[in-house]
Amino acid sequence: MTTTRIIEIECQRFNPQTDSEPHFQSYQVPFSEEMSVLQGLQYIKDHLDGSLTFRWSCRMAICGSCGSMVNGVPQLSCHTFLRDYFPDKVRIEPLNHFPVLRDLAIDQTDFLAKLESVKPYLIPDTEKTPAQGTYLQTPQQMDEYYQYSECINCLLCYAACPQYGLNKEFTGPAALALLHRYNADSRDAGSAERMEVINGENGVWGCTLVSYCSEVCPKGVDPARAINQNKINSTKDYFLRFLQPRGGK
Amino acid sequence: MIRRSNKPVFWSLFGAGGMVSALIGPMLVFVTGIAVPLGFLLPHDALRYERMLALAHNPAGKLALAVVISLFLFHGCHRFYHCLHDFGIHVTAGMKAACHGFAAAGTALAVYLLLVIGF
């Protein structure tokens, strides 16, 4: 039998129609050993206050929609457990650095534009027809990009990144990690097109290696690494272009 | 078209300075600023005039002194304007130029002094 205990969950509330600033509201939530923070929020919505707004879908750290600040730390709320906070209270806020639409729901429009800017898809040199067979890759070639392909676009890394908070033009951790995911793929030939984003002031050069993004990423993507590997690539690109023939790419 | 950043130049200097200061910085500060002045672990005269003059006369010594002073300055000044940005201060192109200019001036002075000291 699981025992039921009561934990205090403090949620940030913001109603765009009536509020100019958010405020906090506390709820007493009964919970059992296996209940996640997300389940705590669902309990509130189902039994205490139907107006609480938050996003979720998969409940298993795959869809990336349930990110929020849990006691000041960016977390997937489905991947964080109430038992680890009890007997203290849990304070839940929307992800830092994003505009808040309502309660815990943030506006990701800016990220989506950035994601698009890095061309997050394979740009092969010559497209193979199915008759020509599959693209072959060695385990080492796969290792070059695999961890970066694990990103679920949960935006915890953006909430962790003060450089994004200070400068919204910065392309940011996940988008740059996904940029590198394709550049590092042996099947891709699009790096020249993506280099422009890397080389700009708001590409990899917007990063000061705080590296908290890599700390909070629930998928082990290590975006700080993708970005800083590309500082070297951008530096090479900067100096080597002088050695190349005029008009060369 | 996104404009290319000139960071690669200054980041390379920042990185080189960061590496040199990480490798020998703590020991250098300890030797010149603590151990020798206090005569702790090292004798007072380890940095005596003739010895330091010989170091500054020697081409390799000259290079080492110039590299340490210059790279420490470029490293520090580059990080310094990022610090200003982190504190919410808007860093203008002029402020960046002033930071890098300060490091460049320090480098020029070091090179000048090493030439004045002679071979």
Place this chain on the structure above:
Amino acid sequence: MPAPNLLNRYTRPMEGWWRRNPFYLWYMLREASCVFIIAYALVLLCGLYRLSQGEAAFNGWLAALATPRSIAFHGITAMMVLYHAWTWFKVMPKTLPFIHIGGKRMPDAAIVTSGLAAAVVLSALLFVLVWSGRS
């Protein structure tokens, strides 16, 4: 009643962001080391200037280094540069491409350890070099 503004957004201001999380405080400490590195470079530059002026001037610089204020400054500087060095090697794996040896990726810990080991060896060499010149 005014028409509800559904596009109203709230964005949290960044003021004092570094106090929100201890991780940021450590980061700011690392960044603050730059002030001490600049100051130390200026101390050395000053020494070089005094050296160019002759023995008496240089001895004056040495005497200034032995004042309690100078010792205190260098004590703090040594700690800050040490912290800089530690963080420098700790993040070093993030700045390097993957290194594959015999089909296996070199573990981060190995990169960090080799950086720290290089620092220890070079620092020991520097110490011996200074020590060997005692009269």
